[in-house]
Amino acid sequence: MPGSYRVINYALRPAKAIERRMLCAAFERLHPFQRVQEYRYIGFGSIYFSDFQLVHRSLGISDMLSIEKDVSAKECFRFNRPYRCIRLQFANSAETLPAINWRRRSIVWLDNDDRLNTEILGDLATVCLRAKSGSLLVVTVNAQPDAEPAKEIRDEYQQQTGSPFDLADYRLRIIKELLGEKLPAGTTGADLRGQDVARVFRDVINNVIEEQVSLRNMTLPEEEKIRYKQLFHFRYKDGAQMVTVGGMLHRSSDEDKFNACGFNTLPFIRNGNEPCNVKAPCLTPKEIRHLNSQLPKKGSSRKLKVPGVPIADVERYAEVYRYFPSFSEVLFS
């Protein structure tokens, strides 16, 4: 089966593109720790390397590592690498991350297509135990709830459990399989509908990060103890429901530097369970230009106007316009 990179063109997912640009706008704020271009960027570039292109072009970061688990198409990945400075590591992240030299401050974006599972939690654990103070950790996972399965699967369920099919219990079993004992106590199948999977996943990610940080701190003196501050909590849906969670790991003695970054002045920063819902309204280039000419808004007095576009879409656009991608057909010659 081909990787998801052949099914979806990553560059054309508008909400994802907005999220990527928002993250990049936050990465720019890291300079109180050190010059941003001296950070290392670690990600899963796939064959499109969209995040790598953006991070290199807008931040000037050139120490870049793309981890690629598909070892069967090395040539393809190498060919598509947009810049020479991107190193490719062909292995599982669980194999690569522990072997990295973590002495450099890093921006790590574990941008998965899979649902949250113990392997991804293991990757988080590694970064939490190793990352240098001032590093950013971001993780994206699929949080699409399970649909009612086909009849064969319902029958199989009935045979295995000896009880009639129950969607809530079926969902709970699958999530238990994925998360094992990290599934929060008291989670029921009714908690795994719609956006709830994203909520549960965010909690699990947070709990694991806190647990790992606490383990790391056990043997550290007070001023070296690591703190985790959540900065990112995005939800978006280009196709499947996705959730992104992340934040900074810094020493308690680096608190001033963290504050100097001023992350909280960025409108998409979220420190708790409330997500930033990224939605990309469908607008024509002309509508976009027209709206742009009225933005940024001065106070709330003036209403944005564009003929025939629902007001909800206009407002949505105003929230994300600085990060809005423009797609167009181009003929390369």
Added chain:
Amino acid sequence: MPTNPPAGEDVIINASPTKEFFIHMLTRDIPLTRAILDLVDNSVDGARRLRPNGKFDGLWVRIDFTPDQFRIVDNCGGIPIDIARDYAFRFGRPKEAKGTPGSMGQFGVGMKRTFFRLGRHFLVKSATTKSRFTVDEDVDKWLADTDTPDNWHFTFNELETGLSNKEENTGTVIEVDRLLSNVKETFALENFKTRLVEELSHAHAMTLNSELAITLNGLPIHHDPQQLFVSKTLKPAFLEKSYSSQVLAGHRGPPVRVKLYAGVSERSLHDGGWYIFCNGRLVLRADQTTTTVWGDRHQMRAYHPDFAFFRGYAYFDSDDGALLPWTTTKTGVDADSPIYKAVQHEMIEMTKPVLAFLSNLAKERGVDGKQHPLEDAINTARPTQVQAVTRPSIFTAPPPAPLPTGPRMQRIQYDKPVTEVEKAKQLLKVRSFTAVGERTFDYFMKYEGEEKD
């Protein structure tokens, strides 16, 4: 040359423990979750004193913790003064002390060990129908009292006897604060709470089944009942035995009653194995090692994914808990105890027919026979609580299907590039890879295989 024996003070080597040493040794081997379970055991023992019939509906235990305080409250009848004085607050258990028949607390360490494991100040308030007391102890002061090194006493701050409380006003409140720094940090973790919920639900599955309501920070603890599959053709094994105290311990006393169940349940690699309960407390969960029945040591096969359907439940009960094969932390069995050795043989013998059935099931799944009597037996069975099985029985299962008649068969497996296999599939006009393999083999045999005749 004869030496004079030393005299006077010189003879004495001081081997009495210091309090610090004692606390250090006492607390170092117990995981935090287990220390908390020990306090729940005390509440359960209260419930047993109150309701010897084992029906606990209406009784509850509420555990709450924050990084600053640990608190457990119950309405399970309170701690009687004599138990508090002779046992609950005392290190070790005097031989003559009468405990609660069939109790979970057994070694005279539980409650104190938990206090020391958690923090440096504790408060216990308890009321029974006849009495009430308060103990409020500052552990640092207790430790610092070196003027009287022999003073290991705690004192009642309040003590009233001869009361006539209503039963609904009885119960115990325990609070521990000035928590140790590692405890504080752990209590702040959501994942610790999740782990504790899991351990509570396992360890106290039987008590929860008797409708004692346990909550942790407001969250009700649920349990998975111990179930085995039962149908007309599939029945678990059940064996009940009693072992006399005379034989086990060399003195007269209450016997040990043992109930063993073995059979199949829902396939689960992690949950398959033996479960051992002592006086209602789970001490070994889903064991897949030589500790119970698995492996060469017992002339048995090692645990294997084919056996993931297997469940065995062993219940040891006695009014004299000292006879039961548990360890002080209640995290395993004392495999050397006579009672356990005796019962282990029975467990092994009960396991054998179930494993034979499961091996046959795996074989049945491996061949493409028309009949699947074993698989059908599992698929049509219904989960049944083991407590509902009351008559001794041996494991019953349908016989395996006769081996397919005809020549002995051999499976062949090989890998070929997908594009070529797909092409062959098209050329052969078949829909499965199995058919591709069979038809290409037939094709070869048709042209090359009959030369010898």
